[in-house]
Amino acid sequence: MDQYRLTVNNRTVSVPAWDGTMPLLYALRNELHLTATKFGCGLGQCGACTVLIDGQPTRSCLISLSNAVGKRITTNEGLGTPSAPHPVQAAFIAEQAAQCGYCTNGMVMTSVALLMSHPHATREQAQDALSGNLCRCGSHERVLKAVARVANKRGT
Ligand code: FES
Numbered sequence: 001m002d003q004y005r006l007t008v009n010n011r012t013v014s015v016p017a018w019d020g021t022m023p024l025l026y027a028l029r030n031e032l033h034l035t036a037t038k039f040g041c042g043l044g045q046c047g048a049c050t051v052l053i054d055g056q057p058t059r060s061c062l063i064s065l066s067n068a069v070g071k072r073i074t075t076n077e078g079l080g081t082p083s084a085p086h087p088v089q090a091a092f093i094a095e096q097a098a099q100c101g102y103c104t105n106g107m108v109m110t111s112v113a114l115l116m117s118h119p120h121a122t123r124e125q126a127q128d129a130l131s132g133n134l135c136r137c138g139s140h141e142r143v144l145k146a147v148a149r150v151a152n153k154r155g156t
Contacts, residue, residue, distance in 0.1 A: 004065045008032060009078030020066030025049045027065050028075060036076035036105050040134075047106035047133035051075050057113040076105050079112060087153075088112045091146040099137030106133045107143050114147065121151045 004015045006027070015027045023042075028034045028051070037060055040048030044062040051060045052074040080086035085093065088111050098104040107130060114121050114129040121129070126147040130140070 004069055006065075006068055006073060007071070008034070008073045009075060015065065017065055020064055022065045023061050024051070024063045024065055024068045024073070025060040027068075028060060028073075034075045034077050038102055038105050040102065040106075045134070046103070047110065048103055050106035050109040050133070052109060052113060055113065055116060057110045074109075076108055079108070086112065087150050088115060088146070091149040092143070095142045095146040095149060097139055097142040097146040099135075099139050103133060103135040103137075103139070107135070107139075111143070111147050111150075115150055119151065121147060123148060126151075 001016045001018055002020065004017055004020065006013050006015055013032060015031045017027065025037060025039060028037045029039065037051055038048035039061065040046035042061045044059045047059065049060040050057050052058065053063065053068065053071045080089050088108055092098065092104065092108055097107070110130055110133050114126060118125055123144055126144050130143060
C-alpha cells in the first residue's frame with residue numbers, strides 16, 4: 001500500500017491507499033474522519049463534497065488522491081470551530097440556512113470561496129456561484145441571506 005502525503009487544514013497527513021486514483025472524498029471521510037464533506041452523487045453533479053483546493057471550490061469526488069498531493073486542501077472543519085465559527089459558518093447558523101443539512105457543506109465551502117474572491121458579492125453573484133450546489137429541501141433563499149449577511153457586514 002502506498003502513502004499519500006496531503007496538506008489538509010494546515011496539517012500534513014499521510015493517507016494509505018492501494019490506488020492513487022481513489023477520490024479525495026474517500027480519503028477525507030474514511031481515512032481522516034473529516035465527515036463534514038458529504039458523499040452525494042459521487043459524479044460531480046451535486047456539490048455536497050466541495051472542499052477548497054488552493055482556495056478554489058473543488059468537488060472532492062472528482063479529484064484523485066494522487067492529484068491532491070502538494071495542494072492546500074481545506075475542509076469545513078478547517079474553517080472554524082463550534083466555539084469560533086468562520087463568519088460564513090456563523091452566518092449560516094444565524095440565518096438557519098439548512099433544512100436536512102446534507103448540502104450545507106458544499107453551500108458553505110462555495111460561499112467561502114465566493115466571498116474570498118468577491119468580499120461584497122451581490123445576490124446575483126451568489127446565485128451564480130451556488131448554481132451548481134443542489135438542495136432538495138429548498139434552503140437556497142436562506143443560503144443567499146447568509147451570504148448577504150457576510151457580504152453586507154463587510155460593506156459597512
Ligand atoms: Fe461530489 Fe456530488 S458527491 S458532486
